[in-house]
Amino acid sequence: xxxxxxxxxxxxxxxxxxxxxxxxxxxxxxxxxxxxxxxxxxxxxxxxxxxxxxxxxxxxxxxxxxxxxxxxxxxxxxxxxxxxxxxxxxxxxxxxxxxxxxxxxxxxxxxxxxxxxxxxxxxxxxxxxxxxxxxxxxxxxxxxxxxxxxxxxxxxxxxxxxxxxxxxxxxxxxxxxxxxxxxxxxxxxxxxxxxxxxxxxxxxxxxxxxxxxxxxxxxx
Ligand code: NAI
Numbered sequence: 001x002x003x004x005x006x007x008x009x010x011x012x013x014x015x016x017x018x019x020x021x022x023x024x025x026x027x028x029x030x031x032x033x034x035x036x037x038x039x040x041x042x043x044x045x046x047x048x049x050x051x052x053x054x055x056x057x058x059x060x061x062x063x064x065x066x067x068x069x070x071x072x073x074x075x076x077x078x079x080x081x082x083x084x085x086x087x088x089x090x091x092x093x094x095x096x097x098x099x100x101x102x103x104x105x106x107x108x109x110x111x112x113x114x115x116x117x118x119x120x121x122x123x124x125x126x127x128x129x130x131x132x133x134x135x136x137x138x139x140x141x142x143x144x145x146x147x148x149x150x151x152x153x154x155x156x157x158x159x160x161x162x163x164x165x166x167x168x169x170x171x172x173x174x175x176x177x178x179x180x181x182x183x184x185x186x187x188x189x190x191x192x193x194x195x196x197x198x199x200x201x202x203x204x205x206x207x208x209x210x211x212x213x214x215x216x217x218x219x220x
Contacts, residue, residue, distance in 0.1 A: 004152060005167040006054050006055075007189070010054055012120075013043075013051055014051075014074055014077060014122045015049070015078065017041075017048075017052075017070075018042060018071065018075065018080075019077060019105065020037070020041055021070055021071040021074065021128035023066055023087075024067045025067050025068055027117065029067050030066065030067055030068070031064050031066050031067060032048070032064050032065055032067055033064035033065075034048050034049055034065065037064075037065065039110060052065075054169040055077055060105075080107060080108055082108065082148050083108045083110055084108060084109050084110065084148050085110055085112045085144060085147055085148070085175075086104075086109055086110060086112060086146065086147075086148045086149070086150055087111070087137070087140065087149050087150070088111060088113075088114050088115070088149075088150040088152060089114075089115045089134075089137075089149060089151050089153055089161055090151065090153035091114050091118075091121055091126060091131050092116075093153075093169070094152040094176060095114070095116075095150070095152035096126055098150060098152065099111055099114065099126045099127055099129070100127065109148070110144060111127070112130060112144050113130075113140050113144065113146070114126060114129050114130070114131045114132065115131070115132050115133070115134055115136070115137055115140075116131050116132075116134070117133075117153075117157070120135070132210065134161075134164075137164055137165070137168065138167070141168040141169070141170060142168060142169075146170065147170070147171040147172060147174050148170070148171065148172045148173070148174060149165050150173075150176070151173060151174065151175045151176055151177050152176045152177070153177055154177065155178045155179035156179065157177075158175070158177035158179050159181065159182070162175075162181040162182075162183055165187075166183050166184060166187055170187060171186075171188065172187065172189070172190070173187060173188070173189045173190075175189055175190065175191045176193075178193065
């Protein structure tokens with residue numbers, strides 16, 4: 001299938017389709033109309049059709065979507081049809097929380113190595129994976145086919161670590177450090193800032209309360 005440039009907004013919605021379809025599939029649902037999917041996901045049916053049309057549609061008039069087929073196709077689009085090997089850098093609170101989350105492995109994201117600059121941690125294990133010194137990163141990445149590095153370190157060390165990762169041809173960085181990384185085009189970076197999500201929640205909550213108070217005043 002020919003791939004056009006797809007907007008990041010569409011890509012951002014695919015994991016949610018994938019999750020919902022996975023649940024339907026686990027419930028034994030074989031097919032679903034775009035209206036039903038729309039009701040479940042609280043997204044308009046036309047949005048679903050538009051999003052999926054970027055990849056060739058998948059739906060049939062009068063039939064809807066074949067759940068299994070769509071699930072598998074979206075998995076392929078998201079690159080979930082193969083395993084990804086990960087290293088994590090920064091074995092602190094956040095790093096350990098990510099390492100302890102089982103679902104990443106279920107989705108094919110396999111942690112192979114852990115690195116930290118603190119010598120006291122070297123040789124200790126999290127989930128049977130040894131924590132190694134930073135000097136071993138380059139060889140480890142090459143020897144173990146690592147394609148994704150997860151950065152859970154403070155921002156002051158992150159730029160230098162990213163340079164090391166670029167030098168050993170890492171393909172992608174999942175960046176939790178609060179700093180923008182300057183990497184070549186060939187390296188994909190996904191920044192995650194949980195506090196951004198919390199601030200958005202705070203905004204929406206304040207806005208809702210504000211509107212409610214305005215409504216009450218108007219009703220007085
Ligand atoms: P932590 O202090 O528990 O762990 C940090 C670990 O990184 C330590 O083991 C430390 O030895 C290691 N480390 C520090 N600098 C390093 C370097 N240059 N190279 C290799 N290892 C290094 O901290 P925590 O709570 O795990 O947070 C880690 C970082 O992630 C913090 O800087 C925090 O700002 C950030 N963070 C980001 C979030 C996000 O949503 N993006 C959420 C929570 C934390």
